[in-house]
Amino acid sequence: MVLEMSKHVDRKLRQPIVVVLGHVDHGKTTLLDKIRGTAVVKKEAGEMTQHVGASMVPSSVIEKVAMPLKKIIPFKLEIPGLLFIDTPGHELFSNLRKRGGSVADIAILVIDINEGVKPQTIESIDVLKARNVPFVIAANKIDKIQGWKPYPDEPIISSLKKQSRAVVNKLETLLYNLIAQLSSYGVNAEYFERVRDFMKVVPIVPVSAKTGEGIPELLAILAGITQRFLAERLRFAEGPAKGVVLEVKEQQGYGAALDVIIYDGVLRERDNIVVAGFNGPIVTKVRAILMPKPLTDIRIARTELQIVEEVAAAAGVRVIAPGIEEAIAGSPFFVVPNENEIEKYKRLVMEEVETIRFRRDIDGVIVKADTLGTLEAIILALNRKSIPIRIADVGPLTKRDVIEASIVAKNNKYYGVILLFNVKALPDAEELARKENIKIFSNNIIYKLIDDYINWIESEKMMELRREFESIVPPAKIKILPGYIFRRSDPAIVGVSILGGIIRPGMPLMRSDGRSIGEIQQIQYMGQTLREAKTGQEVAISIKGNVIVGRHIKEDDILYSDIPLSHVKILVSKFKNILDETSLTVLKEIIKIKSLKEPEYAAFLMQL
Numbered sequence: 001m002v003l004e005m006s007k008h009v010d011r012k013l014r015q016p017i018v019v020v021l022g023h024v025d026h027g028k029t030t031l032l033d034k035i036r037g038t039a040v041v042k043k044e045a046g047e048m049t050q051h052v053g054a055s056m057v058p059s060s061v062i063e064k065v066a067m068p069l070k071k072i073i074p075f076k077l078e079i080p081g082l083l084f085i086d087t088p089g090h091e092l093f094s095n096l097r098k099r100g101g102s103v104a105d106i107a108i109l110v111i112d113i114n115e116g117v118k119p120q121t122i123e124s125i126d127v128l129k130a131r132n133v134p135f136v137i138a139a140n141k142i143d144k145i146q147g148w149k150p151y152p153d154e155p156i157i158s159s160l161k162k163q164s165r166a167v168v169n170k171l172e173t174l175l176y177n178l179i180a181q182l183s184s185y186g187v188n189a190e191y192f193e194r195v196r197d198f199m200k201v202v203p204i205v206p207v208s209a210k211t212g213e214g215i216p217e218l219l220a221i222l223a224g225i226t227q228r229f230l231a232e233r234l235r236f237a238e239g240p241a242k243g244v245v246l247e248v249k250e251q252q253g254y255g256a257a258l259d260v261i262i263y264d265g266v267l268r269e270r271d272n273i274v275v276a277g278f279n280g281p282i283v284t285k286v287r288a289i290l291m292p293k294p295l296t297d298i299r300i301a302r303t304e305l306q307i308v309e310e311v312a313a314a315a316g317v318r319v320i321a322p323g324i325e326e327a328i329a330g331s332p333f334f335v336v337p338n339e340n341e342i343e344k345y346k347r348l349v350m351e352e353v354e355t356i357r358f359r360r361d362i363d364g365v366i367v368k369a370d371t372l373g374t375l376e377a378i379i380l381a382l383n384r385k386s387i388p389i390r391i392a393d394v395g396p397l398t399k400r401d402v403i404e405a406s407i408v409a410k411n412n413k414y415y416g417v418i419l420l421f422n423v424k425a426l427p428d429a430e431e432l433a434r435k436e437n438i439k440i441f442s443n444n445i446i447y448k449l450i451d452d453y454i455n456w457i458e459s460e461k462m463m464e465l466r467r468e469f470e471s472i473v474p475p476a477k478i479k480i481l482p483g484y485i486f487r488r489s490d491p492a493i494v495g496v497s498i499l500g501g502i503i504r505p506g507m508p509l510m511r512s513d514g515r516s517i518g519e520i521q522q523i524q525y526m527g528q529t530l531r532e533a534k535t536g537q538e539v540a541i542s543i544k545g546n547v548i549v550g551r552h553i554k555e556d557d558i559l560y561s562d563i564p565l566s567h568v569k570i571l572v573s574k575f576k577n578i579l580d581e582t583s584l585t586v587l588k589e590i591i592k593i594k595s596l597k598e599p600e601y602a603a604f605l606m607q608l
């Protein structure tokens with residue numbers, strides 16, 4: 001059987017490939033279901049072509065749905081329809097990769113209008129920008145606005161005319177806030193009716209994925225933008241197919257199969273193809289192309305797959321071919337036009353893959369991901385945070401990876417770590433990591449994976465700083481309280497008030513004339529021994545050394561911590577911004593006292 005669409009050789013433009021992105025729970029799946037449902041309901045028999053991993057909304061449906069908008073959005077559709085990738089989310093979007101961009105022609109960024117911009121919204125914006133994919137914002141869940149009256153499947157402009165003033169005002173406010181938020185992330189967006197130049201401004205369409213309001217405008221705008229601004233990109237070609245492997249699957253009765261999105265050209269049975277495999281390029285011959293049978297009723301059910309002889313872009317198909325078990329998801333998929341060019345295409349595929357899978361002899365993190373697309377997205381995110389990468393690869397964590405991480409850890413403990421995305425560690429690798437104390441981060445959400453790692457670095461650095469602070473003599477100023485001399489000598493025990501800073505056992509003390517007077521042996525408060533005492537506390541301290549109250553110190557005397565020069569240096573360089581106001585003042589007083597006998601101290605006064 002030859003698919004009807006590939007026979008239309010006279011057609012000028014192919015279907016744009018549309019993806020849906022957005023924060024968790026903002027309504028991506030519901031929106032896709034609604035669009036698919038709309039398409040199924042409005043289709044004529046045989047109009048709706050099902051794809052593997054994608055759904056086609058034909059132009060006839062878009063025209064029908066958008067009919068009430070004819071006056072506002074006048075257009076004649078030249079594209080044959082819109083091909084929606086079925087699985088939403090940017091992990092899959094990542095796999096729609098193509099050198100220097102994306103196979104997706106346009107995206108819908110779904111934002112719950114009641115929640116606004118969230119972490120994955122930002123991540124989506126970043127990935128869309130990085131891949132240069134234009135997008136439309138669906139400001140979803142408008143039906144949740146208090147007082148909203150639903151008008152199922154109506155255009156938003158006609159539903160709004162029937163809403164109360166208060167509801168319209170509330171929507172306006174939400175839109176206004178959303179526009180402001182987006183602008184702070186570098187997105188120039190505007191309510192769609194106010195957009196004059198769709199090349200420069202991202203249109204926002206208020207929608208409800210639940211009631212279907214706003215879907216007509218959303219479809220009309222997607223169709224309008226793509227055919228108006230992307231016509232060159234969508235020009236239909238009859239050449240050899242180009243695509244991207246979305247997933248590697250098992251097909252019952254056939255073995256391994258590739259789910260491929262074809263974005264250019266025509267794919268035929270028995271075509272020679274090249275894809276990237278875990279161990280090098282795979283050259284093979286298409287044994288069968290599978291696509292779902294056309295839908296016969298209006299239920300959206302996954303129909304059985306059937307064999308087709310050829311298929312033209314844009315399309316989602318399942319490809320059966322020998323030797324593709326090791327193919328990598330996210331790999332480019334090329335039909336080789338003639339046998340002489342096989343080497344050229346192998347090189348092409350591998351060159352592309354090698355920019356994503358690499359090993360470098362530098363101190364950097366080890367990244368393992370499930371697909372080329374997610375790996376590329378993680379590399380992008382790490383680059384943005386200036387985190388170096390030693391190994392970026394697909395597949396499970398191996399012992400070799402852990403060994404590499406431990407080499408890095410010897411030089412830099414912060415980079416000697418492993419980041420796993422949607423892959424497991426092989427048992428021996430896990431064991432070695434435990435033995436070598438190599439930290440493994442694992443998460444199936446990219447921004448969380450990277451956040452976890454960065455938070456860990458920060459908390460480790462904080463702990464180190466705290467440890468270092470504990471090893472130096474901090475600034476302290478205390479006053480001997482009159483009437484609280486518990487013992488005059490061996491050791492002297494006196495009550496003190498801490499005027500500023502921190503005191504600890506072992507801390508050397510000096511008088512305000514700079515004379516050293518031993519060190520704190522113990523700190524006590526109400527019979528309890530303390531590890532430290534801070535500004536404002538009144539405690540008893542015992543002083544080690546030959547200190548005699550009445551001779552070396554007396555009631556009302558002010559004492560300071562006697563900070564060695566090397567410690568002053570560390571305090572000034574590392575802790576200046578952490579010390580509180582009183583500790584800083586005390587430190588300055590201490591430096592002044594010390595510099596009377598040791599002028600080297602004076603230099604640090606200038607730096608405070």
Ligand SMILES: Nc1nc2c(ncn2[C@@H]2O[C@H](COP(=O)(O)OP(=O)(O)OP(=O)(O)O)[C@@H](O)[C@H]2O)c(=O)[nH]1
Pocket residue numbers: 022023024025026027028029030031088089140141142143144207208209210211
């Ligand atoms: N009231 C209302 N609820 C909605 C709307 N769209 C989605 N929801 C609900 O919001 C919840 C999340 O919707 P999903 O479509 O699963 O969201 P998602 O973005 O696909 O979520 P993930 O796939 O988990 O990232 C579900 O309970 C939906 O029923 C809407 O327009 N209005």
